[in-house]
Amino acid sequence: MATKPHIRELLAESACEHNQPKKTACNAPIPGATTGGCAFEGAQIALFPFADAAHLVHGPITCLGASWETRATPTSWPARDLTQVGLTTDTCLNDVVFGGEEKLAVAIDQTITRYHPQALFVYATCVTALIGDDIDKACREAAARHGIPCVPVHAPGFVGSKNLGSRLGGEAILTHLIGTLEPEVTTPFDINLIGEYNVTGDMWQYSPLLEELGIRILSTLSGDGRIAAIRTAHRAKLNVIVCAKSLVSITRKMQDKYGIPWISLSFYGQRDTSAGLLAIADALGDPALIERTQALVAREEAKLGEQLAPYRELFAGKKAVLNTGGNKTWSIAAALQDLGIEVVATAVRKATEDDRAKAREYLGEHGVLMMDPGAEQAKLIDEKGAHILLAGGRSLYTAIKKGIAFIDVNQEKKISYGAYAGLLNLAEDLRHALESPVFSLAGRRAPWNR
Amino acid sequence: MEQVKTRSRHKSSRSLQINPFKLSAPMGATLAFLGVHQCMPLMHGGQGCASFTKVFYTRHFAEPIALQTTAVTDVTAILDGGDYSISESVKNIVNKVTPQLIGLYTTGLTETKGDDVSGIAKRMEVPLVYVNTPDYEGGLEQGWSAACSAMIRQLTAPADSIDNNCLVLLPHVSLTPLEVEKIVDFMTAFGFNVVTLPDLSSSLDGHLGEKQAALSSGGIRVEHIRDLAQAGLVVSVGASMIPCAHELQKKNPQIRHHHFPHLAGLVATDELIKTLLDETGFHAPPLPVGRWRDRLRDALLDCHFALGKTRFILTGEPDMLAALCAIISEAGGKIAAVIAATDSSALDDLKADRVIVGDLGDVEDLAAADFDLIIGGTHVEALADRLGKGMLLRGFPNWEQLGNQLVHDCLYEGGAYFLCEMANVITRHQHHSGQR
Numbered sequence: 001m002a003t004k005p006h007i008r009e010l011l012a013e014s015a016c017e018h019n020q021p022k023k024t025a026c027n028a029p030i031p032g033a034t035t036g037g038c039a040f041e042g043a044q045i046a047l048f049p050f051a052d053a054a055h056l057v058h059g060p061i062t063c064l065g066a067s068w069e070t071r072a073t074p075t076s077w078p079a080r081d082l083t084q085v086g087l088t089t090d091t092c093l094n095d096v097v098f099g100g101e102e103k104l105a106v107a108i109d110q111t112i113t114r115y116h117p118q119a120l121f122v123y124a125t126c127v128t129a130l131i132g133d134d135i136d137k138a139c140r141e142a143a144a145r146h147g148i149p150c151v152p153v154h155a156p157g158f159v160g161s162k163n164l165g166s167r168l169g170g171e172a173i174l175t176h177l178i179g180t181l182e183p184e185v186t187t188p189f190d191i192n193l194i195g196e197y198n199v200t201g202d203m204w205q206y207s208p209l210l211e212e213l214g215i216r217i218l219s220t221l222s223g224d225g226r227i228a229a230i231r232t233a234h235r236a237k238l239n240v241i242v243c244a245k246s247l248v249s250i251t252r253k254m255q256d257k258y259g260i261p262w263i264s265l266s267f268y269g270q271r272d273t274s275a276g277l278l279a280i281a282d283a284l285g286d287p288a289l290i291e292r293t294q295a296l297v298a299r300e301e302a303k304l305g306e307q308l309a310p311y312r313e314l315f316a317g318k319k320a321v322l323n324t325g326g327n328k329t330w331s332i333a334a335a336l337q338d339l340g341i342e343v344v345a346t347a348v349r350k351a352t353e354d355d356r357a358k359a360r361e362y363l364g365e366h367g368v369l370m371m372d373p374g375a376e377q378a379k380l381i382d383e384k385g386a387h388i389l390l391a392g393g394r395s396l397y398t399a400i401k402k403g404i405a406f407i408d409v410n411q412e413k414k415i416s417y418g419a420y421a422g423l424l425n426l427a428e429d430l431r432h433a434l435e436s437p438v439f440s441l442a443g444r445r446a447p448w449n450r
Numbered sequence: 451m452e453q454v455k456t457r458s459r460h461k462s463s464r465s466l467q468i469n470p471f472k473l474s475a476p477m478g479a480t481l482a483f484l485g486v487h488q489c490m491p492l493m494h495g496g497q498g499c500a501s502f503t504k505v506f507y508t509r510h511f512a513e514p515i516a517l518q519t520t521a522v523t524d525v526t527a528i529l530d531g532g533d534y535s536i537s538e539s540v541k542n543i544v545n546k547v548t549p550q551l552i553g554l555y556t557t558g559l560t561e562t563k564g565d566d567v568s569g570i571a572k573r574m575e576v577p578l579v580y581v582n583t584p585d586y587e588g589g590l591e592q593g594w595s596a597a598c599s600a601m602i603r604q605l606t607a608p609a610d611s612i613d614n615n616c617l618v619l620l621p622h623v624s625l626t627p628l629e630v631e632k633i634v635d636f637m638t639a640f641g642f643n644v645v646t647l648p649d650l651s652s653s654l655d656g657h658l659g660e661k662q663a664a665l666s667s668g669g670i671r672v673e674h675i676r677d678l679a680q681a682g683l684v685v686s687v688g689a690s691m692i693p694c695a696h697e698l699q700k701k702n703p704q705i706r707h708h709h710f711p712h713l714a715g716l717v718a719t720d721e722l723i724k725t726l727l728d729e730t731g732f733h734a735p736p737l738p739v740g741r742w743r744d745r746l747r748d749a750l751l752d753c754h755f756a757l758g759k760t761r762f763i764l765t766g767e768p769d770m771l772a773a774l775c776a777i778i779s780e781a782g783g784k785i786a787a788v789i790a791a792t793d794s795s796a797l798d799d800l801k802a803d804r805v806i807v808g809d810l811g812d813v814e815d816l817a818a819a820d821f822d823l824i825i826g827g828t829h830v831e832a833l834a835d836r837l838g839k840g841m842l843l844r845g846f847p848n849w850e851q852l853g854n855q856l857v858h859d860c861l862y863e864g865g866a867y868f869l870c871e872m873a874n875v876i877t878r879h880q881h882h883s884g885q886r
Contacts, residue, residue, distance in 0.1 A: 029497045029521035032539025033546070038498025060558040060585040061467075062474040066502040069829055070509075070849075084832060090467040091586050096562055106465035114468075126496050126559040127586065130527065157498035158524045158559065393514055400658075442658060 029161070038157030040125055041067065042165020042246065047121055047153065047173070048083050049197045049222040050230075051075035054117035057088040058104050058135060059125025063157070064088035072414065074201050075224050080115065087111055091127055100133045108142045108150070118227040119149040119177070129156035149227065151176040163246040166195075170250035173221060173230060178254070181231035183218065189284055190218040192236040194251055194262075195244025198223025202418035203242075206267050206277070209300070209419075213292055215280060221247065234258045238283050242267065243327055245352075266327065267419045269335030270304060304420045311427040312340040318434065319343075321380055323373040323391035324409050325350030330358040332390065332409060335417065337362065339427050344384040347373035347391075378402065388434060400443040405433040468811025471765055471829055472791040473846060474585035476557045477503050478593025478623055480517060483553030483579075485648025485669045486601070490518055490549040492539055494532065494567060495557030497521045499585070509849045511654050516665050518543055522559055532565030540576055547664045550672045552578045555597060558585040577672060579604045589792035590846065591690035591767050594623035598648055602697045606678045609702040614682035614729075617642040618705075620695055622688025624770035624845060627655035627855040629864065633687070633713060636861055639736040640726045645674050645681065647694075656855045681705060683729060687713055688769030689796035711796060712773035713860040714868075715780045716746055722861075742862035749866040750781055756873035758782035763813055764802075765826035766845035768794035774825060774844070775800045777865055778872070786821040789813060823876060840879030842872060 029036075040063055048055055048071065057064040068086030075081055089107045091100055104122070112120060120142065122135050139150035155168035183190075191210075196203050203223045210217060218236045219229035239251040239262035251262035263283050265276040274297045281293035319342045322333055329351045333343045345368035348356045359369055368384075370376045373391075381389065381402045388405040389395060399406035407429060417426045433439075476493055480503050483491035493500040500519035507515045520535040540552060552574075556567055561584035571580035581600035583593045598620065617637055621630050631651040634644045652668030659667055679701035686695040686709045695707045708725050712718055723735055734740070761784045764774050768790045775785055785802035793807045806812050810833055813824065823840035824830050828849045834841035848854045858864040 029519075029523065030538070030542060031520045031535045032492065032518050032542035034497050034519055034521040035501065035504075036497065037501040038496050041498050041501065056466075060474065061470065061472050061589070062476065062499050062502060062557065062585045064467075065470050065473055066477065066506045068469075069832070070505070086467070086469045086829070088467045088470060089465060090470065090472070091558070093584070093587050096558075096586055103465040110464070110466045126498075126522075126527070127562050130559065130562050156524070157496035158522055158527055160523070161497075393508075397660075 037162040037165075039155040039159045039161065039165030039168060040123060040157040042162035042167070043123060043153050043155035043169035043172075044165075045071065045162065045197065046166040046169035046195075046247070047222060049073040049075070050119070050121075050225045050227060051077040051081045051083045052079065052117060052225075053119040053121055053227050054082050054085070054087060054111045054115050055121050055123065056107060056111050057123045057125065058091070058100065058107075058128045058133065059088065059123070060091045060127055061088065063123075063125045065090075071197075072200050073197050073223060074204075075198075077224075077226070082115060082117055085115070089128075091125075096127065096131055099131060100128055101138060104133060104135070104138050105141070108138060109145070112142070112146045112148065117148065119151060120146075121151050121153055121172070123153045124156045126156045126158045129154075129158075149177060149180070149231075166244070166246040167249050170194075170221060170247045174250050174253060177227065177231050179231070179234040179258070181228060183232040183235050186218075186235050187214075187216050188237060188286065189213075189215045189289065190236045191215060191238045191240050191280065191284075192218055192233045192260075193220040193223065194239055194241045195247045196220055196223045196242035200414060200416040200418075202267070202416045202422065205416055205419035205421045206273060209277065209296060210280070213277070213281070213289065213296060215284070215289075221250070234260070236260055238263065238280065240265065240280060243331075266331050268327075268331035268417065268422075270301060270338040270420060270423055271334055272331060273419045274301060300420050304423065307424055308339065308427060311431060314431060314434075315340045315427075317342075318388065319384055319386045320388045320390060321377055321384070321386045322346040322409075323370070323377055323389070323395055326352075327355055328409065329355050330362050333359065333362050335423060335426055336390075336430075338423060339430065341388075341430070343367060344386055345370055345377070345380045347377075349373060388430065400439060403440050403443055405436065405439055407433050464808075464811075466811075467809045468814075469829055469833070470791075470809040471827055471845075472809065473590040473767075474557075475583035475588045475590070475593030475596065476555055476585050477506070478590040478595070479553065479555040479581055479583045479597040480507070480515075480593075481590075481623060481650065481654075482594045482597035482601075482648040483551070483555075484516065484653055484666045485646075485650045486551050486553070486666060486675070487653070487669045487671045488548075488550040489553055489666045489669065490516055490543055490547065490551075490664075491553045491555070491666075492518050492520065492536075492543070493557060494520045494536060494554060494560045494565065495522055496559050499557045499559070506847055510847045511656065511855055512852055513654060513656055513855075514663075516663070516667075520560075527559065527563055531563075532560060532567060532570050536567070536570050537574070540574055540578070544576060549665050550577060552576055553597065554578055554580040555583045555593070556581075557583070561586075589767070591623055591688075591769060591792065591794065594648070595690045595694055598691070598694045599697045601647065601675055602678065602694060602701065605672065605675045606698065606701050607676050609679035610704070611680065612682040612702065612704045613643075613680050615641065615643050616681040617644050618678050618681045618684040618698060619644055619646040620684065620686040620691040620698075621646060621648075622690050622767075622769035624767045624773075625687065625860070626857045627651045627653075628858045629860050631655070632858055632861055632864065636722075636739070637685075637726065639739065640730050640732065642726075642730075645678065646670060647675060647678065650855075654855055656853075679705065683708060685710065685725075687711075689772070689794055690769055712769065712776060714773035715777035715865050716743070716750065716862070717780065718773075718776060719743070719746075719861050719865070739862065742866065746862040746866040746869075749869040753869040753873040754782045756876040757869070758784075760784070760823055760840075760876050761786045761821045763787045763789065763816070763821045763824045765789045765791075765810065765813070765824065765830060767791055768796035770845050772796040772800065773860065775802060777859070777868060781869055781872075783872075787813075787816060823879065838883060840875060840883075842875050
């Protein structure tokens, strides 16, 4: 059986909105003008949160050596958290010349004997793909030897962007794991969460609410994920994609193969969280569930409203400029608006058509959609009288020059801004930033520069 | 309990690296080029190699990192010998910024496909230095040192006279920006005009500039690299830097070379002073140096109670390990094992029960009773917590703590601070673990 996914086919994913206007690949990095991770990183992002599986990277040291223990994706798995264990074959010159398959087989055996994982993922990388090491064979043989699923992941960095890599990771799950085990029980309200990685515990902000509603998370790809659960994912009644366009292909294929419908939503800010919970209930279609959800949403919004009241008072009349990319262009804007902050401008240079439309919807006709934020944001801060800039680290200088508060939105966040409770965290961080003396002090003129 | 008395140099020959702290040669070359003023490091490889590296250093230094990639894809990996992706990269870089230097270096991907970067580099019409750094050979120190040698080889003009006031400092990769500055100040106090290659002391020292720079925002100037061979002496610190000093002497055989494996602790700093006194003809060092020596001697006495009863495991880059090993031994600390990312002559003759080239998997394989405290980067934290051991964070990466560029452990001054910090960490750990 050929297990290598067809890259062209995945690039031309029909449900991917990048492909609507023109039929070109979403990924064509420009030499000397490229930022952002590779396909291997995308696969790592999508699959590493399975803490009960071992993740063995077949490649030279940069791929794993620079990347393990970088993402905070907490797990409730009671045994050793294998997400935070770095395993690599550390390909050396000898392997490049003579091939690395023998070494890989030994590494697989050592990994499984040492950690007894529920499954093993083996990741190809540029060098080992180029020298032609057969990771499919290695995985097939290891699965037979050890009696656990061994999954080859064909996402060497050079095939494309992080997004494509996440999709390739999903493809590996679909090919090798989903449908290989039957759940002990099923309920009418079983869902899969796809693309929710539980970064900083985001998922745990809303999963208790789902539980309260009687909605069972049958499996996740892959936040706080379990291999045994994802193997039963084909029995879910609904696939829920959480903020991850890259995994549309897997949900579409599961619809074709298993008849599971899917919806796509976000749990960022109050409005999206409420809308998301209601969308899940609607899709599951049970009138009693819908009613329960409406009641829960009303209760949570009232509770949050009370908790946010002092912040809303504090933030009244405050204006923000937002410079980020992707779905953050509107999702953070929505969260800020929920806190009573006026978003006067948001950058849409790195956003899809759909994201731009949503940004326009949230910001209204007077909001500015910045196509060249680097040049525009400083001017807009003056014109609109903004009080805070939320952007990547590079824009810090703009904030200091203008003497306004700054929050780095693109840093790996240490704290969750997800769902209702996360909004309180965001509110607290905003309060700190707006009250902090550092931004004006850092911009203070030196006594010798009169 | 079996006491291991004999010291064995053991190279992990496993097929599997478990929890590695080894870092790649291209990552070392990246840092070296960031030590050159207005430089753009250009990594010839897949976009991920550069992206991982950029995120890694951005988090370690809490600073933006200038770095670009030739973004080799599966298609260009097969069809292009490097000409297209490198010349396109250079074009796209100079369209936006005006670097004084582009530092071009390879990765495992582009070495495997066999690109001829030296040939391509010679056809470029911008100031550019190239170096081969496949990530399947060597590690961080080798990449740093290879880039440094390449800059000397390709930029420094040969000279036939020397200026005895001018001293070239070649620091190893693990010296922090502040340590480099302290060493420069120390030498400057003896009257030398010191030039450092690579110089992170003004580029990654965590300063707030006027605006966000798209290129490295400090470091040695390219014209100073050209003039290096006019110096009277070259001082290399760390075994990995010896080849760079030899490279410089090829440009001018009159340059005198002094090598120091490290500059940590009393004995090593005494040695440096002896050399500087010999070279200058001074009878004594400037006054503050003597005062710091007295403070270090006092710290040795104050701290030996805590350090002397502690068994250490040291992990990281070889040159840093040589330094840590020396200062801890001076205070009477027992070193159960030194675990190095890569092999190096820096590991010869260390005062340690075991010397291993390996990873944190090797630490787990050691008997837990064998050590009390581990020193290393971020990755040792989870291990120390799990095993209930004490911990001090040093080396790459340190994503948990701020101020990594301001850490200063060398010379008399840094040694005194280091010993006190170490002793405090030990005492606190003993309190927390109920040993006191």
